[in-house]
Amino acid sequence: MMMLPENQRDTPVLCADSIGKRFGDVRVLVAATLHVPAGRIIGLFGRNGSGKSTLMKIMAGQLRADHGYIQFNGHVYHTRPAPHLLGRAGLYYAPTEGALSRWFRFGEQLAAVCKHTGNDDRLKHTIELFRLDGVLERTPQSFSGGESRRAALALACARNPRCLLSDEPLYGIDPNDREILLSAFRTLADEGCAVLVTGHETPELLPACDRVAWLSGGSISMLGDGRTARLHHSFRRDYLG
Amino acid sequence: MLPPQPFRSALLRRGMAAWIGVRGLLFLAGLPLQLGFYVHLVAAPLISAVAVLIVWLDLRVAREDILLANIGVAPHATLATAAVYPILLEFTAQASYLLLSGAR
Numbered sequence: 001m002m003m004l005p006e007n008q009r010d011t012p013v014l015c016a017d018s019i020g021k022r023f024g025d026v027r028v029l030v031a032a033t034l035h036v037p038a039g040r041i042i043g044l045f046g047r048n049g050s051g052k053s054t055l056m057k058i059m060a061g062q063l064r065a066d067h068g069y070i071q072f073n074g075h076v077y078h079t080r081p082a083p084h085l086l087g088r089a090g091l092y093y094a095p096t097e098g099a100l101s102r103w104f105r106f107g108e109q110l111a112a113v114c115k116h117t118g119n120d121d122r123l124k125h126t127i128e129l130f131r132l133d134g135v136l137e138r139t140p141q142s143f144s145g146g147e148s149r150r151a152a153l154a155l156a157c158a159r160n161p162r163c164l165l166s167d168e169p170l171y172g173i174d175p176n177d178r179e180i181l182l183s184a185f186r187t188l189a190d191e192g193c194a195v196l197v198t199g200h201e202t203p204e205l206l207p208a209c210d211r212v213a214w215l216s217g218g219s220i221s222m223l224g225d226g227r228t229a230r231l232h233h234s235f236r237r238d239y240l241g
Numbered sequence: 242m243l244p245p246q247p248f249r250s251a252l253l254r255r256g257m258a259a260w261i262g263v264r265g266l267l268f269l270a271g272l273p274l275q276l277g278f279y280v281h282l283v284a285a286p287l288i289s290a291v292a293v294l295i296v297w298l299d300l301r302v303a304r305e306d307i308l309l310a311n312i313g314v315a316p317h318a319t320l321a322t323a324a325v326y327p328i329l330l331e332f333t334a335q336a337s338y339l340l341l342s343g344a345r
Contacts, residue, residue: 062307088242088313098304099311101248108247109308116245116312159312
């Protein structure tokens, strides 16, 4: 696996600029701006209903923003970008649920992703990284929550993405699986992938993030790394509790 | 860019199953007198479209559209794959009906 040189980190890969979104009378995002740079893990935090998943869906082209634009890989999208075009350019969106097909054996899906994206060499590495030897012959219907998350992110890793958006990857899984996922995020970031994760598992996520983004009142504040974020008064008072 | 295997075969199979389902329901609903009503040039693309729509909705419910988009497969490539059997079978049904009714 190729490591990204330190001087190439921090190049913005995915940017959301002045994103606004309203659902009926509820204004979820006002002017959210977020840059996800290569080789870094960005943690997007915020209270329930603050718009984290909405912003992630907009960045992945799954939802239309009311205003603002998305920039990925040098292309600016003023309207909703087609998800498959983002996918071709190297963006991988892993939602909380449903990143896997429930009908096919996981091994088939993994092999298909590797072959289709020209990353056959990553198959073995991915299985080892996510410790998935035991589930290759099973369909995702029979997976536990932790296995589902590991399998979903294994597909992302097999794709060798330029940018990974992972929505609540640690939700409801055991400490051992959390460790596997966090180390996989770090491996991807070291290879140059821009990683954006959301979640409320702050004891594990905050130390793992290179930068913390706090979504509150429809806009985003960048709080520095996990340690600095913990010292931020409003973040502590309004989110960490 | 067509969907990779095994997704492609599954889409083809689902397209065929959806067409058989739609046709079967129409057949049961119209049996026996109105069978001919469903076999004309306006109904043919409509029936194919309904079958493809069923496959697309099934794909959305199973969230496979996100997985396919993540690897760069366009929705129109997915729809085209799902449409192969409905169009083929519908064309065959139409041709058979016209030939048989012409023979009568």
